[in-house]
Amino acid sequence: MSKTNGRDAHPNATHASGSGPPVAPQRAGLVLATLIRAAVVAKLNMAVADVALPTIGAAFDASQTALDLVAVGYALGPR
Numbered sequence: 001m002s003k004t005n006g007r008d009a010h011p012n013a014t015h016a017s018g019s020g021p022p023v024a025p026q027r028a029g030l031v032l033a034t035l036i037r038a039a040v041v042a043k044l045n046m047a048v049a050d051v052a053l054p055t056i057g058a059a060f061d062a063s064q065t066a067l068d069l070v071a072v073g074y075a076l077g078p079r
Contacts, residue, residue: 049074 025031049071057067 046071046075 053067053071056062056070057064060066062070
């Protein structure tokens with residue numbers, strides 16, 4: 001590693017003077033893919049709940065407000 005002002009500099013970091021383009025972390029693509037995958041799984045779970053809500057409403061003779069609360073509770077529930 002090179003030294004800048006007596007400190008070790010990260011090999012992918014830009015210079016203190018700001019010269020050179022900013023460099024993305026090496027695992028930025030992996031982090032982004034993981035976050036997207038988690039969002040898709042969460043959305044898929046909500047889609048399953050949305051399909052089940054009419055049946056739940058009919059079985060319990062629930063109002064639209066009650067069904068909305070069921071959906072919110074499912075979305076905020078523990079994972």
